[in-house]
Amino acid sequence: MDYQKVIDKIYSELLPRRGVGKVADYIPALAAADPMQYGISLSTLDGRSCNAGDYGKAFSIQSISKVFSFAMVLRILGDEIWDSVGREPSGNPFNSLVQLEYEQGIPRNPFINAGALVVTDRLISLYDRPKEALLDFIRSLCGNDDIYFDQHVARSEREHADRNMALAHFMKSFGNIKNDIDTLIDVYCSQCAIAMTCQDLAKSFLFLANRGTNPLNGDRVLSVSQAKRLGAVMLTCGFYDESGDFAFRTGLPGKSGVGGGIVAYIPGSLSIAVWSPGLNRHGNSVLAVETLERFTTDIGNSIF
Numbered sequence: 001m002d003y004q005k006v007i008d009k010i011y012s013e014l015l016p017r018r019g020v021g022k023v024a025d026y027i028p029a030l031a032a033a034d035p036m037q038y039g040i041s042l043s044t045l046d047g048r049s050c051n052a053g054d055y056g057k058a059f060s061i062q063s064i065s066k067v068f069s070f071a072m073v074l075r076i077l078g079d080e081i082w083d084s085v086g087r088e089p090s091g092n093p094f095n096s097l098v099q100l101e102y103e104q105g106i107p108r109n110p111f112i113n114a115g116a117l118v119v120t121d122r123l124i125s126l127y128d129r130p131k132e133a134l135l136d137f138i139r140s141l142c143g144n145d146d147i148y149f150d151q152h153v154a155r156s157e158r159e160h161a162d163r164n165m166a167l168a169h170f171m172k173s174f175g176n177i178k179n180d181i182d183t184l185i186d187v188y189c190s191q192c193a194i195a196m197t198c199q200d201l202a203k204s205f206l207f208l209a210n211r212g213t214n215p216l217n218g219d220r221v222l223s224v225s226q227a228k229r230l231g232a233v234m235l236t237c238g239f240y241d242e243s244g245d246f247a248f249r250t251g252l253p254g255k256s257g258v259g260g261g262i263v264a265y266i267p268g269s270l271s272i273a274v275w276s277p278g279l280n281r282h283g284n285s286v287l288a289v290e291t292l293e294r295f296t297t298d299i300g301n302s303i304f
Helices: 003-017 062-083 098-102 113-126 130-142 151-159 162-173 181-192 198-204 224-237 240-250 286-299
Strands: 039-044 049-053 194-196 254-256 261-266 270-275
Touching: 003 039, 003 049, 003 286, 039 198, 049 198, 062 113, 062 130, 062 181, 062 224, 062 254, 062 261, 098 162, 113 130, 113 162, 113 181, 130 181, 130 194, 130 198, 151 181, 162 181, 181 194, 194 198, 198 261, 198 270, 224 240, 224 254, 240 254, 240 286, 261 286, 270 286
Parallel strands: none
Antiparallel strands: 039 049, 039 270, 254 261, 261 270
16 A cells, blocks of 8 residues: 555645634643644554655644553553543543533543543552653654653643643542642643654554554553553544544544644554644544545545
8 A cells, every 4th residue: 555645645635724623722822833734644563654744843742642641551550440430432522520520520531631630640659750751651652752741831731720620629529539639730731731743643653553562662562452442442532522423434543632633543554643733623633534534535444
């Protein structure tokens, strides 16, 4: 399969649609993103890399970071983590407080904000220096030591973290948050502010395409079963309250972030990252979703 040819075709066809959607504006640092940026990067397990557009420009990965923190916690705690967070789609916005009330502080899944806060809380308990450990983990996955937190975005996140603090305090009242809330919010906001390129992101998801083993160094990151389960949760819960439609349109497990990035993969084959800051009403990149829908249609392959 000539993936570069496929990507070039999709990129040229969708380039006139740059700027569609609305850039995230709930924090000023994200609102400053240029909606005209659009990049695609694909990495295969046999070492090929195909790119188009702004694939080499770093951006705030936001909720995509939840995959990395969850993988770090899952590989240590195993099935124990499911006592603290569910694995069902929420059907509500990613920062909703509603379900926590009648589900007694147990978030529906690890990819809504409440669930990610629980996961980050466990990360703090498991690692002496959780922020540094997270960066080291991501660097090892993508083979790039030049991965850092965007301090400007992190500061902006912390200054507008009232809803996340409310979620954390509410879950702490049910005993589902163990650590200091201020520490938790600091680590969580830093996590969301990690800056990566499409190329970095595509490489970093290859361990999932490789069923839990990092193809760059041969390290076992997750067991085959854990990788399968993480992929299943990504398919059903990785795109806020649009997860079902994304699965319907693309047939891929993956994760989105309100910075405009989406990463997805085909087990045993490849991973692909797309970035365009303009979002739809669900918080997913309009152009990235369209790109991935066309990609699986054009190559005639997905997980189905």
